Amino acid sequence: MLNTGPAKKVTIYINEDTQTRMVALHDAIMSYLIRADVSGATATRAYSGFGSHRVLHTPKIELLSAHMPIRIEFIESPERVESILPALAEMVTDGMIEVRDTTVVRIANPETPPLPHERRQGHAILLRVFFGEADQWQDEPLHTAIIRKLRGMGIDGATVFRGILGYGAKGHEHRKSFFHPMRDLPVMISVIDTPEKISRAAEAIEAMLTDGLLVFSDVEIIRFLRSTNFTEVASAKQPSI
């Protein structure tokens, strides 16, 4: 499977109307590549081009418009490319195959061996913040703004709950009513993190809240994390829970 690092890029130049065993050659090549478990391949239809036959293939000439160049590209590990090249060379009866060295910087789905989930246990603070769904912060719902803020601060996690009924210090009842145009149901955000990070989070929330209640409790948490190199780097930087 393809990984980051040195790799080979293969480019195949063929004609759109070249056939092999009653199917278009570019289709046959693409199906072959997918069967050969190549990480990814792209077939591009060119605008114009010419090859060994010295005919300019261009959509401007109707006779030649079904004759457009097709370029198929894929990137694979050197070993994999070496193993499939002979078969490709056999398929491409009329066209060109080019191989060059390349470097993969990032791939969408890195194939890393699955690591066991990491278990972390420890003391943490659970912060619950109570306010109303209709509360706003700079023209957006306060709960959305708080979540964004916490995320920006690197707080490990937060969840927004909407109540179905409630009342608080405001004294008015939060209730969903068919006749009530303004929806102001109670909202609670629960946040769990280390004592230090929670006290920073509470400060930020207090600055945004005009009317609400913050409730802190001591909790013991057990956390399961997917261990990756990323979390190791993150936990080395700051003592996480």
Added chain:
Amino acid sequence: MPNSHRSKLLRIYISESDRHDGKPLYEAIAAKCRELEIAGATVFRGLEGYGEAGEIHGPHLLQHAQPIVITVVDSAAKLSELVPVLEEMIETGMMAVSDVRTVRVQKNGASATGHSEEHAG
């Protein structure tokens, strides 16, 4: 946490289908909390759950029987007044009390109604 108050947090676990005097139990509990001037109560509906009786509470076509959690925050004194009253009202369910610290935020525009500082101390 600076300027926080020691308080208690009470959570009441019941079912949405529980009734009291012909109306939903959670509404009756919220009304009772208000009557006793408890600082605040919030009713949450869970998606699914099960309890003592072992039956699954979930969204049914005809009948709503999802789990309900009511969260109440106030001073230990106020909650010890509330709990016996709730015990009378709840047939099957659970109550859990925990120690918490609270910070009440109330700024310029927000109107004070008198409940706010009751759980101080």
